[in-house]
Amino acid sequence: MSDVLERPASSAPLDDGRLKIVGTRPIRPDGVDKVTGRALYGADLAMPGMLVGKVLRSPHPHARIVSIDTRKARALPGVKAIITGADFPELADEEYEAGESASNLRDLALNVMARDKALYNGHALAAVAATSSAVADEALSLIEVVYEVLPHVVAVEAAMADDAPVLHDKLFTGGLKEKPTKASNIAKRNEIKRGDLAAGFAEADVIFESRYDTAATHQGYIEPHACVASMASDGQCQVWSSSQGQFMIRTYCAKVLDIDASSIRVTPAEIGGGFGGKTTVYLEPLALALSRQSGAPVKMVMTRDEVFRASGPTSASVMTVRLGAKADGTLTAADVELKFQAGAFPGSPVGAASMTALACYDIPNFSIVGYDVVTNTPKVAAYRAPGAPISAFGVESAMDDLALTLGMDPIALREKNAVHDGTKASYGPTFRNIGYAETLEAIRSHPHYSAPLGPNQGRGVAVGFWFNVGGESTAAVNIAEDGTAMVITGNPDIGGSRASMAMMAAEVLGLPIEKVRPIVADTASIGFSMLTGGSRTTFAVGMAVTQAAQKIVEDLKRRAALLMDVSVDQVDWIYGAAVCTDVSKGKADLSLADLAAKSGQTGGPIGSQISLNAQGAGPGFGVHVCDVEVDPETGHVTILRYTAAQDVGKAIHPSYVEGQIQGGVAQGVGWALNEEYVFDTGGVMENAGFLDYRVPVASDLPMIDTVMVEVANPRHPFGAKGVGEVPIVPPLAAVANAVRGAIGKRMTSLPLSPPKIRAAIDAG
Amino acid sequence: MAQLDFIAPVSPEQAAAALLAGGAGARPLSGGTDLLVQLRSGRLPPGLIVDLKRIPEAIGIRQEAGGFVIGAATPGIALGEHAALTAAWPGVIEAANLIGSTQVQGRATMAGNLCNASPAADSVPALVAARATCLIVGPAGRRTAPVESIAVAPGRTSLAPGEFVLEIHLPARSARSADAYLRSIPRTEMDIAVVGVGVNLTLDADGVITDARVALGAVGPTVIVADAAAEALIGSKLDDAALARLDTAARAAATPISDKRGTADYRTKIAGVLARRAATIAYARAEKTA
Amino acid sequence: MSKRTQVSAVVNGDPVDFLTDPGATLLDALRDELGLTGSKEGCGSGDCGACSVILDGRLVCSCLVLAVEAEGRRVETIEGMAEGGRLHILQQKFLEHAALQCGFCTPGILVAAKALLEVNPDPTESETRYWLAGNLCRCTGYDKIIRAVMDAAAELRQVRV
Structure with missing residues (x-):
C-alpha cells in the first residue's frame, strides 16, 4: 500500500500542477541492463593482462609492526608487485571536505595501508599483485610480519577509561576548554546547548532518564568493494570502480598517492549498494600502486569477510537521555550524552547524531554532549543518515516512556513539542517549508494507527529527522541530431537516480521520457560533482539537470526565433516545440527534432552544462508506526505491520521514493532486531559473514506501507527534498517501542535479539 | 603450491579407495554446502575431493523393508518432494528442509549434515529421534551404525580413514507414530540452529504414549539423546504434567555453551520450550495416522 | 601451477x-x-x-x-532468461514494479523466482518470501520484489489458461 498526500498548490517554481512526467512512474532507463545481467559492476570488468591484487591483513586488533619481510613472496613465480605502507607518501594531518563528511587525509591513507601500527583486526599491512588468485594467496602467506602485540580496546566506554590502551599517542581530546596534556582515545568532545538546563528541569513535573546502547552495524551492501586500476608508465591512471562518487575516488587516490587529479580518470561501474559505506577508498589506491609497480592493470575484489573486517561499519554507542516535561506534555528540558565508537581513527558520526538528536522538538533548555572515541575496530564509514538512527533510538525510546508516564498518546506528545516553520532548530538554523506536522497527522489518521492488537502484540511509534544536503554538482544536457537528448551527470546511480534525472530533463524539454537517455560519466567527461550521499542527488544534481535543460530551452527559443524570423520574446516553448505566440504571423511550430536538424544554421550543436553549488535542501521528517508480536517463550520478535510516513517534498519518481523508504525501514529493522558486530575477547569479529551477521531476509518482513507527504521545497524546481536517509532514523526506536508494548518491558540495548528479550521477560 | 584434486568415482568401493589413498586431506563431496565454504575460507586445506554424486546408490530415495533408504548425495529438496517419505517421517523431512535456503536445499544432504559433525546440524536430532542408521562404506567393506555414533565432537566423526556414509536408513513406521522437529533461530530463515529438538512418538489406541525418543541439538558438543525426557512422556497422553516433566528433563539434559549465537541460559530454556512444542506437534500427527 | x-x-x-x-x-x-x-x-x-x-x-x-x-x-x-530480445514476464514485472534499486541482487532473485514459479505457479506471499529467503536484498526491503513476483505469477497463470 502506498499513499500520496498532497497539498493543493505546490510552491515549487516549475510545478504548475500540470506536470506530465515528474510524479509518474516510468520504467527506469538502466532497468533492462539490470534485469538481464548486462549491467557491469565493480568486479565485472576484465582487462587484457590483468593481475589479481590481494591484501594481507592484520590478525591482531592492536600491534606495532616491527618488520615486514616480502622477499620470499617476491621470489614466488607469478608475483608481479608487492606494496606496503612504505610505498606511500607521508601525508599532512589535514581535514579534507568531500561530500557528506570531512576526512583526515593522513588517517585515510593510514587506514588504506598501515605504517607503524595495525589498529584493528583486518587492517591492511601489505598487498600483492600476481598472475592468479592462487599465486596471490600463496604470496600473502609468504610475507613475514613481526608484530609487537599491544593491548586492545573495543567497547566505547572501555576506550574512554583513563587506563585504556591508547591507539594514537598524538591524539589529544579536542573541544575541551583546556588543551589536554595526555593522549587519549577521546578524539573530540562536542556540545550543543540552549537555555538553562537546571531551570528547565526545575520547571518539569516529570523527569525521565535512561541509558541506552547500540551495537556496531554494517551497511551490508551486497556487492563487495571492487575495482580495476591501471597506471601507465607516463603516470596516466585509469580506475574502474564501484563507489558512491567517481570524483571522490579520484580525489582520494590523487591525495594518497600524491599524483595530479587530472592524471586519474575514474569510470564509475554500476554500484551494488553503498548506503554511505562506499563514500571512501579502500582498494583503489592499492590497486594503482600495484599497477605502477607491475606495469599491468590490477583487479582487486574484497571477500565478504574483508568487507566486514575492513570496511566501515557504523558506530557502537552508549547514550544517556534525560527529559523533563510539564504534566501537559510540554518538554522543558533535555539532557543528552552520546558516546560513539569511531573505530581506529577519529570521525564517528557523533556530531551529526548530536545535531539530529532533538531536531524534531522545540525545547527551550537542552544540552547535547557527544564524544568521538577511537577503538581497535574498523574505522567507521558513513551509514545512511550517519549517527541519526542511534541518537533517535535513545531520544525516541525516552519519549515513548515519557508518554507512558504522562498517560499521553505518543503522537500527541510529539505534536505538542513539534518544530514548525519558523522554529529555530536545535542545531541552529530556522526551519522553513517543513512538513513535519502533516507527517505526524498522516500517521495519526492512518488506519494502521487505530487497528486492534492481539495478545503479545505491541505498537510503537517513532519520529526521525535528517538534514538532507545539496552541494557542488554538474550536469550536462546534449541534444542529438534527431532531437533526442542525453543527460550526463557525475553521480553514481544507486537507487534509480538516473530515472529522476531523465524525468526532470524530459519535463523541461517537453520530450517523452524514452527520448531522454541519462548516463553517469567518468571524471574526464563531466565537471565535478560531490559524491552520491546525504540524500543530495535528486535535489542538487536534479537542480543542475533542470537548469541545463532550461538553458537549452532558452537556446532553442532563440534558434526558433531565428528560423521563424521573429523576436525571441514571441517564442514560447510548449510541450517540446517552439511556438510563435503571435498567431498573426502564421508560423508553424518547430519541434525539438526540427530545431536539432537545423542546428547548423542556428549556431551549431545544441548542448549545455551547468555547474552549481546547490543550497536549500529541505530537511526531511519521518514518522513510523510498527506492530510486533513477541513469542514470550523464545523472545522472537515478528514484525506484523509497518507504516512509514515521510515528507518527501515532491516525489519525482514515486516508486523509487517508496523504495527508499521501504529499504531504509528494512535496514532499521535489521539494526533493531539482530544485526551487530560480535567481537571475541581477542578483538576479532566473530560473525564476519552474512550467515551470522543476520541482515533481514524476505521472510522476516511484512509489506512496508508508505505515505508520501508532499510539502514542496521551493528551492528545488519541482519541490523535491532528499528522501533516502530519513527512513532509517525512526525504525530502531519504533521497533523497540513496539516490543515495549508487547512485553511490558523497556529494552534499552540493541539489538533486541531473542536471548535478550527472553532474559528481560524472565527478569519479571 | 597446494593443489586441489577432484575425482568423481562411479562405485562406492572406488570412492573408498580414493578416500583412503587421499589421506587426511581427502573429503567426500555430496552437496558441498559446508565443504566448499570450509575450503574457501581456508579452514580446510586443499586436498582430494571425492564427488559421490556419480555413484548410483548415493542418489535417490528407495523404499525397503517398510523403511526408507536415502542415498548420501540426495539433496534436501528431493526429500520434501517424496510424498511417502514425508508422510512417514515428517519431522525428519522438516528438519532436513530447514537447512539453509532454497538454493542450499538444491544441494545440501542429510549425510553431509551428519558427517560435517556440527553440533547444530538440523537434520541430526530428527534422525537420532527417528532411530535412523547409516550404511558406511570403507576399505574394510560395509557396516551399519546408528546416526548418533557418527559425530564424536564438533567437526570430528567416528569414521575410519577411507570410510564414508553411503546411505541413511529410516526404519519402518509403526502405527500411530509420528515425529516433529523444531529449531530456534533469530531470523525466520538462513540461520544456524541456536537450539534444535527432534521428538518421535508412538501412541496406543487410547492415545497413551508407548514409545518416545527426544534428541537435542546445539546444546552440547554432539546431539544429545535425552532419555529422561522421553521417559517423561511414556505412559502419558501428553497432558500438561507430562509436558512440564518433559520441559524439565530437556533442560536438565542440555549442556550448552554461550557463543555468538546464544547464551547457555537461553539455550537451556529454549531446549525445554521446543521439546514441549515439538512433542505437541508429533503427538497431533501421531493421532492422525492410522 | x-x-x-x-x-x-x-x-x-x-x-x-x-x-x-x-x-x-x-x-x-x-x-x-x-x-x-x-x-x-x-x-x-x-x-x-x-x-x-x-x-x-x-x-x-x-x-x-x-x-x-x-x-x-x-x-x-x-x-x-530473456528469449531473444523478449524479456521474461518476471523481468518485465521487476521493471514495472520498480523491484530493484542497485540491481546487484536482481539477477539471482530473478533466477530464484523463475525456479519458484516453475514448481509453484500460484505462490502465496508467505511462500514467495520463504522461497526467496536465500536471496538477500539490502535496498528494497523486499516489498516490491514480492509484489513483482506475485504479479508475474498471476500473469503467467493467465497466459497458461
Whole structure:
C-alpha cells in the first residue's frame, strides 16, 4: 500500500500542477541492463593482462609492526608487485571536505595501508599483485610480519577509561576548554546547548532518564568493494570502480598517492549498494600502486569477510537521555550524552547524531554532549543518515516512556513539542517549508494507527529527522541530431537516480521520457560533482539537470526565433516545440527534432552544462508506526505491520521514493532486531559473514506501507527534498517501542535479539 | 603450491579407495554446502575431493523393508518432494528442509549434515529421534551404525580413514507414530540452529504414549539423546504434567555453551520450550495416522 | 601451477567447453571463463543468493558448486532468461514494479523466482518470501520484489489458461 498526500498548490517554481512526467512512474532507463545481467559492476570488468591484487591483513586488533619481510613472496613465480605502507607518501594531518563528511587525509591513507601500527583486526599491512588468485594467496602467506602485540580496546566506554590502551599517542581530546596534556582515545568532545538546563528541569513535573546502547552495524551492501586500476608508465591512471562518487575516488587516490587529479580518470561501474559505506577508498589506491609497480592493470575484489573486517561499519554507542516535561506534555528540558565508537581513527558520526538528536522538538533548555572515541575496530564509514538512527533510538525510546508516564498518546506528545516553520532548530538554523506536522497527522489518521492488537502484540511509534544536503554538482544536457537528448551527470546511480534525472530533463524539454537517455560519466567527461550521499542527488544534481535543460530551452527559443524570423520574446516553448505566440504571423511550430536538424544554421550543436553549488535542501521528517508480536517463550520478535510516513517534498519518481523508504525501514529493522558486530575477547569479529551477521531476509518482513507527504521545497524546481536517509532514523526506536508494548518491558540495548528479550521477560 | 584434486568415482568401493589413498586431506563431496565454504575460507586445506554424486546408490530415495533408504548425495529438496517419505517421517523431512535456503536445499544432504559433525546440524536430532542408521562404506567393506555414533565432537566423526556414509536408513513406521522437529533461530530463515529438538512418538489406541525418543541439538558438543525426557512422556497422553516433566528433563539434559549465537541460559530454556512444542506437534500427527 | 580440467556442459541451452582449476567454483567459471558476469558474488558462502543459477533443474548457489561438477550438466543463468530480445514476464514485472534499486541482487532473485514459479505457479506471499529467503536484498526491503513476483505469477497463470 502506498499513499500520496498532497497539498493543493505546490510552491515549487516549475510545478504548475500540470506536470506530465515528474510524479509518474516510468520504467527506469538502466532497468533492462539490470534485469538481464548486462549491467557491469565493480568486479565485472576484465582487462587484457590483468593481475589479481590481494591484501594481507592484520590478525591482531592492536600491534606495532616491527618488520615486514616480502622477499620470499617476491621470489614466488607469478608475483608481479608487492606494496606496503612504505610505498606511500607521508601525508599532512589535514581535514579534507568531500561530500557528506570531512576526512583526515593522513588517517585515510593510514587506514588504506598501515605504517607503524595495525589498529584493528583486518587492517591492511601489505598487498600483492600476481598472475592468479592462487599465486596471490600463496604470496600473502609468504610475507613475514613481526608484530609487537599491544593491548586492545573495543567497547566505547572501555576506550574512554583513563587506563585504556591508547591507539594514537598524538591524539589529544579536542573541544575541551583546556588543551589536554595526555593522549587519549577521546578524539573530540562536542556540545550543543540552549537555555538553562537546571531551570528547565526545575520547571518539569516529570523527569525521565535512561541509558541506552547500540551495537556496531554494517551497511551490508551486497556487492563487495571492487575495482580495476591501471597506471601507465607516463603516470596516466585509469580506475574502474564501484563507489558512491567517481570524483571522490579520484580525489582520494590523487591525495594518497600524491599524483595530479587530472592524471586519474575514474569510470564509475554500476554500484551494488553503498548506503554511505562506499563514500571512501579502500582498494583503489592499492590497486594503482600495484599497477605502477607491475606495469599491468590490477583487479582487486574484497571477500565478504574483508568487507566486514575492513570496511566501515557504523558506530557502537552508549547514550544517556534525560527529559523533563510539564504534566501537559510540554518538554522543558533535555539532557543528552552520546558516546560513539569511531573505530581506529577519529570521525564517528557523533556530531551529526548530536545535531539530529532533538531536531524534531522545540525545547527551550537542552544540552547535547557527544564524544568521538577511537577503538581497535574498523574505522567507521558513513551509514545512511550517519549517527541519526542511534541518537533517535535513545531520544525516541525516552519519549515513548515519557508518554507512558504522562498517560499521553505518543503522537500527541510529539505534536505538542513539534518544530514548525519558523522554529529555530536545535542545531541552529530556522526551519522553513517543513512538513513535519502533516507527517505526524498522516500517521495519526492512518488506519494502521487505530487497528486492534492481539495478545503479545505491541505498537510503537517513532519520529526521525535528517538534514538532507545539496552541494557542488554538474550536469550536462546534449541534444542529438534527431532531437533526442542525453543527460550526463557525475553521480553514481544507486537507487534509480538516473530515472529522476531523465524525468526532470524530459519535463523541461517537453520530450517523452524514452527520448531522454541519462548516463553517469567518468571524471574526464563531466565537471565535478560531490559524491552520491546525504540524500543530495535528486535535489542538487536534479537542480543542475533542470537548469541545463532550461538553458537549452532558452537556446532553442532563440534558434526558433531565428528560423521563424521573429523576436525571441514571441517564442514560447510548449510541450517540446517552439511556438510563435503571435498567431498573426502564421508560423508553424518547430519541434525539438526540427530545431536539432537545423542546428547548423542556428549556431551549431545544441548542448549545455551547468555547474552549481546547490543550497536549500529541505530537511526531511519521518514518522513510523510498527506492530510486533513477541513469542514470550523464545523472545522472537515478528514484525506484523509497518507504516512509514515521510515528507518527501515532491516525489519525482514515486516508486523509487517508496523504495527508499521501504529499504531504509528494512535496514532499521535489521539494526533493531539482530544485526551487530560480535567481537571475541581477542578483538576479532566473530560473525564476519552474512550467515551470522543476520541482515533481514524476505521472510522476516511484512509489506512496508508508505505515505508520501508532499510539502514542496521551493528551492528545488519541482519541490523535491532528499528522501533516502530519513527512513532509517525512526525504525530502531519504533521497533523497540513496539516490543515495549508487547512485553511490558523497556529494552534499552540493541539489538533486541531473542536471548535478550527472553532474559528481560524472565527478569519479571 | 597446494593443489586441489577432484575425482568423481562411479562405485562406492572406488570412492573408498580414493578416500583412503587421499589421506587426511581427502573429503567426500555430496552437496558441498559446508565443504566448499570450509575450503574457501581456508579452514580446510586443499586436498582430494571425492564427488559421490556419480555413484548410483548415493542418489535417490528407495523404499525397503517398510523403511526408507536415502542415498548420501540426495539433496534436501528431493526429500520434501517424496510424498511417502514425508508422510512417514515428517519431522525428519522438516528438519532436513530447514537447512539453509532454497538454493542450499538444491544441494545440501542429510549425510553431509551428519558427517560435517556440527553440533547444530538440523537434520541430526530428527534422525537420532527417528532411530535412523547409516550404511558406511570403507576399505574394510560395509557396516551399519546408528546416526548418533557418527559425530564424536564438533567437526570430528567416528569414521575410519577411507570410510564414508553411503546411505541413511529410516526404519519402518509403526502405527500411530509420528515425529516433529523444531529449531530456534533469530531470523525466520538462513540461520544456524541456536537450539534444535527432534521428538518421535508412538501412541496406543487410547492415545497413551508407548514409545518416545527426544534428541537435542546445539546444546552440547554432539546431539544429545535425552532419555529422561522421553521417559517423561511414556505412559502419558501428553497432558500438561507430562509436558512440564518433559520441559524439565530437556533442560536438565542440555549442556550448552554461550557463543555468538546464544547464551547457555537461553539455550537451556529454549531446549525445554521446543521439546514441549515439538512433542505437541508429533503427538497431533501421531493421532492422525492410522 | 594448477592442473586445469576440461569441462563440457550446456549453458543456457548452448554446449560449452572450458578449462578450470579443480578448486574453482561454477560461479568462477561462469564469470571468468565464459564471461557470464550476470551471476554475482556477494558472499562466496551461499548466504546471499546473488550467484543463483539452475543446475539440472535445481536452484543452487553457483558459489557452492565446483566448476568440475558441471561436467555433462545443464546450467541456466540470468543471461538465458530473456528469449531473444523478449524479456521474461518476471523481468518485465521487476521493471514495472520498480523491484530493484542497485540491481546487484536482481539477477539471482530473478533466477530464484523463475525456479519458484516453475514448481509453484500460484505462490502465496508467505511462500514467495520463504522461497526467496536465500536471496538477500539490502535496498528494497523486499516489498516490491514480492509484489513483482506475485504479479508475474498471476500473469503467467493467465497466459497458461
